[in-house]
Amino acid sequence: MNDKLDRQALQRHLDQLPPMHPERRAAAVPMMQALQIEHGCLDDAAVEEVAHLTGLSVTEIDELATFYSLIYRRPAGRHVLRICDSVCCSLRGADRLLIAAENYSGVPLGKISPDGAFSILPSICLGLCDQAPAALVGDEAVGPLDEASLEALLQRLREED
Amino acid sequence: MEAVLTHHLDINAPLNLQAYRAAGGYRSLNAAFDRKPEEIIETVEAANLRGRGGAGFSCGLKWRLRGADAPRPRYLICNIDESEPGTFKDRHLLYGGPHQIIEAVIVSAYALQAEQAVIFVRGEYAKGGNGLRRALEEAEIAGLVGTNIGGNGFDLQIEVHVSGGRYICGEETAMLNAIEGRRPNPRPKIPRPSVKGLWGYPTTTNNVETLVNVPHILLNGAAWFHDLGVNGGCGTKLFCVSGMVQHPGLFELPCGTSARELIFEHAGGLAEGRTLLGFLPGGASTAFLLPEHLDVPMDFDPVAKAGSRLGTGSIIVLDDTTCPVQVTLNLMRFFARESCGFCTPCRDGLPYLAQILTAIAAGEGQAEDLALLEELSDIIGPQSFCAFAPGAVTPLISSLQGFRKHYESHIATGRCPFDAADRNGA
Numbered sequence: 001m002n003d004k005l006d007r008q009a010l011q012r013h014l015d016q017l018p019p020m021h022p023e024r025r026a027a028a029v030p031m032m033q034a035l036q037i038e039h040g041c042l043d044d045a046a047v048e049e050v051a052h053l054t055g056l057s058v059t060e061i062d063e064l065a066t067f068y069s070l071i072y073r074r075p076a077g078r079h080v081l082r083i084c085d086s087v088c089c090s091l092r093g094a095d096r097l098l099i100a101a102e103n104y105s106g107v108p109l110g111k112i113s114p115d116g117a118f119s120i121l122p123s124i125c126l127g128l129c130d131q132a133p134a135a136l137v138g139d140e141a142v143g144p145l146d147e148a149s150l151e152a153l154l155q156r157l158r159e160e161d
Numbered sequence: 162m163e164a165v166l167t168h169h170l171d172i173n174a175p176l177n178l179q180a181y182r183a184a185g186g187y188r189s190l191n192a193a194f195d196r197k198p199e200e201i202i203e204t205v206e207a208a209n210l211r212g213r214g215g216a217g218f219s220c221g222l223k224w225r226l227r228g229a230d231a232p233r234p235r236y237l238i239c240n241i242d243e244s245e246p247g248t249f250k251d252r253h254l255l256y257g258g259p260h261q262i263i264e265a266v267i268v269s270a271y272a273l274q275a276e277q278a279v280i281f282v283r284g285e286y287a288k289g290g291n292g293l294r295r296a297l298e299e300a301e302i303a304g305l306v307g308t309n310i311g312g313n314g315f316d317l318q319i320e321v322h323v324s325g326g327r328y329i330c331g332e333e334t335a336m337l338n339a340i341e342g343r344r345p346n347p348r349p350k351i352p353r354p355s356v357k358g359l360w361g362y363p364t365t366t367n368n369v370e371t372l373v374n375v376p377h378i379l380l381n382g383a384a385w386f387h388d389l390g391v392n393g394g395c396g397t398k399l400f401c402v403s404g405m406v407q408h409p410g411l412f413e414l415p416c417g418t419s420a421r422e423l424i425f426e427h428a429g430g431l432a433e434g435r436t437l438l439g440f441l442p443g444g445a446s447t448a449f450l451l452p453e454h455l456d457v458p459m460d461f462d463p464v465a466k467a468g469s470r471l472g473t474g475s476i477i478v479l480d481d482t483t484c485p486v487q488v489t490l491n492l493m494r495f496f497a498r499e500s501c502g503f504c505t506p507c508r509d510g511l512p513y514l515a516q517i518l519t520a521i522a523a524g525e526g527q528a529e530d531l532a533l534l535e536e537l538s539d540i541i542g543p544q545s546f547c548a549f550a551p552g553a554v555t556p557l558i559s560s561l562q563g564f565r566k567h568y569e570s571h572i573a574t575g576r577c578p579f580d581a582a583d584r585n586g587a
Contacts, residue, residue: 018320020234021276022360025342029325054342063344067501068325070284082285086246087445088403088477090491124244124328124495125445126285129403129475130410139288 005049009034014053024054027066032071040058041072069124077112079157082123082136083145089125089133097133098122100147117158122151165389165397166373167413170257175292178299181260187305189376193268194313196379199229201272203374207383209395213250214240214331214368214444215472217461220375224365227355231363235275238340238359238366239266242283242324242331245444246495247475250399251369253411255282255289259296263319265372267305270317270377273365278319280369281336297321318532328499333366335501338506344407346503370399383538392417392458400459402428404478405435417463421455424478424526427474441564443472445492446552448559449485469559484579485564486571489557490518496553507550510541514557521568524576531568534561 013027013034023026028050035046042050042065065071083101085094090160098109101120105113112119126141128134134143135150142153169176169184176184193201201442206221227235239262254262262280270278282290297319300306308316322340325329330339334348337359348354358364374396378386386396394417403409407429414423420442424430431437437452442459448469450457457467464471479488497511517534520526536556545551561568570578 006274018277018318020236020279020318020320021341023341026340028342029339033323033325043269056342064325064342068284068327068500070324070326085491087488087491088247088409091404091477091479091483091488123285124499125244125248127243127249127252129247129249129401129477132403132409136285142490 005035005046006038007049010049010053011040025056025060028054028056028061029068030067032061032065032070036072041075043073048072075112077117077119079137081118081120081154081157082126083120084124084126084128084132084134085122086125087128091119092132092144094133096147097135097145097150101154104151113158115158118154123144143153162192162389162397162415164413164478165377166261166370166399167253167411168255169261172253172257175257175259178260178296178303181258186260187264189258189264189268189379190305190311190377192376193271194311194315194566197409198272198274201268201379204383205272205378208374208378208386209383210371210374210378210386211395211461212368213370213374213398213474215245215470219469220367221308222373223355223367227273227365229274231355234277234362235273236359236362237266237270237273237275237278238336238364239269239280239334239369239372240331240336240366241286241289241369242281242336242524243286243327244283244331244495245446245473245475246492247401247403247441247444247477248473249401249403250411250473250475251398252286252289254369254373255293259289259293260300261373261376262293262369263296263300263306264376265374266319267310267317269367269372269375271315272375275365276316276318278317279340279359280319280321280328281330281340282321282323283330283525285326287323290321317452327501328495329549332549334547335365337364346501347549378582389415389416392419392460392463394418394458394460398459398474400427401475402471402478403475404433404440405483406478407432407479417458417460419456420459420476423459423476425454428476428478429510431478431480435482438479438481438483438485440479441469441475441477441556443470444475444581445495446555447472448555449563451563454559467525470555482579484522484577485560485567486518486522486577487579489560489564490515490522492556493518493553496549500553502547504546504550506541506544507546507553510537510545511550511553512539514541514554518557521571522577524571524574526568526572528572530572531565533559 131143335345339345398416542551
């Protein structure tokens with residue numbers, strides 16, 4: 001078990017589980033989200049802890065963790081940038097943005113930039129088609145972007161830390 | 162036309178409880194509590210409010226079919242898992258007016274006599290989900306949500322669930338699994354969720370745009386709702402227009418407004434000198450329509466008659482600098498990636514289609530590939546477990562029909578004819 005895990009905070013998710021949910025398993029996703037906000041991703045110890053608290057097996061929790069695109073089982077950069085690659089953003093230049101992002105960060109999409117500042121991920125439609133081509137920085141929407149504004153954004157994220 | 166659903170929306174500064182009430186918000190609660198639940202359902206059915214999430218099923222009929230004597234507890238789920246490419250209307254509703262959503266959930270739950278409601282928000286809208294939670298807290302403190310609401314003896318608990326991601330969670334039965342903490346595969350269609358849904362109890366799921374119409378129908382009546390539409394449509398519709406138009410955006414207009422008006426008046430038309438190649442009328446999983454369909458009223462039945470679906474009412478526009486093979490490939494890659502992987506025709510079939518399209522788009526396709534794409538589509542759609550794969554092959558089949566000569570030219574010349582042009586339209 002990982003000493004860093006805040007068991008009390010996790011237990012609160014169980015305690016606060018609305019009575020409409022008769023089984024503890026309903027708290028699995030909210031717990032994983034809380035752990036990720038705290039630690040950046042879910043390591044094996046975190047998965048074991050969620051399994052323990054929800055009464056599910058480690059395999060069942062891992063099945064959920066790996067199914068969901070917004071739950072990470074590996075560390076990510078300090079900032080996560082999701083660039084939409086679906087149809088509307090693609091029509092308005094997302095393909096070029098993805099190439100520019102890779103060139104700027106110097107690592108393939110999905111990898112952490114060498115300075116640890118960011119991870120850049122392609123994403124399904126973000127519901128930002130009216131700002132295409134668009135992206136999310138954490139939970140904040142940005143767009144429309146071009147290569148220059150994307151590089152300026154990455155530069156800013158890098159300098160923020 | 163006066164905006165109904167977008168009247169108070171402000172994405173940057175949504176109204177808090179006090180301001181929303183001052184603007185007339187939550188008035189529909191009294192209108193609801195003054196009536197019997199079955200009267201409300203009759204009114205919603207008479208208004209011909211059809212599902213705004215894509216299926217277009219009558220909301221009132223869905224509610225009535227669940228049955229007034231359904232066992233308890235009963236659940237209402239408000240679907241804000243908007244992930245259909247081209248669709249961003251629910252984001253505006255969520256970020257711009259959380260109290261409008263809570264009001265709609267309260268009166269809809271009252272009509273259904275459901276004591277539990279879950280508002281399911283896609284994970285990419287987590288910030289909007291937080292805003293909704295804050296609004297819910299305000300409503301709970303004010304006694305609008307909880308026990309004995311308005312002294313009327315009606316109890317309602319509302320939970321905001323923010324998803325972990327993935328398109329399939331928006332499917333009604335996959336969402337039930339997601340809420341229960343199970344892998345979000347779709348469930349078998351029988352028993353229906355209205356009989357055995359969340360935790361095995363009667364569950365009614367509606368898209369958020371559908372639900373936010375309900376308070377207005379209660380306050381103004383079914384006839385008023387009918388009169389809002391044009392060309393036979395009922396109510397207003399939140400139309401999204403994106404892609405190769407000058408001003409992509411959200412437009413609340415009468416249901417039944419033509420695609421021509423949406424694209425050329427409201428979204429500013431195409432860039433100078435461009436012509437329309439075609440458009441998707443209702444998001445990524447609908448069939449392409451062509452310039453000859455521009456005057457079709459954007460309403461459920463007329464769009465179906467034209468060979469497509471109104472879907473989410475989200476128009477994605479292609480102009481003559483857009484390679485339709487590339488666009489179709491992008492759609493297929495989306496669906497191949499988002500398949501939940503539960504059934505084989507979908508999990509293995511969609512990547513196969515994407516692979517063939519990749520070759521054609523790159524000028525490496527073979528003459529027999531087009532027949533192969535059609536044959537595979539005919540197998541994959543009907544043989545798969547849920548509606549996802551049929552939706553995935555729909556734009557492909559229509560693209561092969563409507564843009565045939567573009568496919569043939571890629572294969573015949575061994576290159577993409579749009580490569581020379583700047584298809585990104587910068």
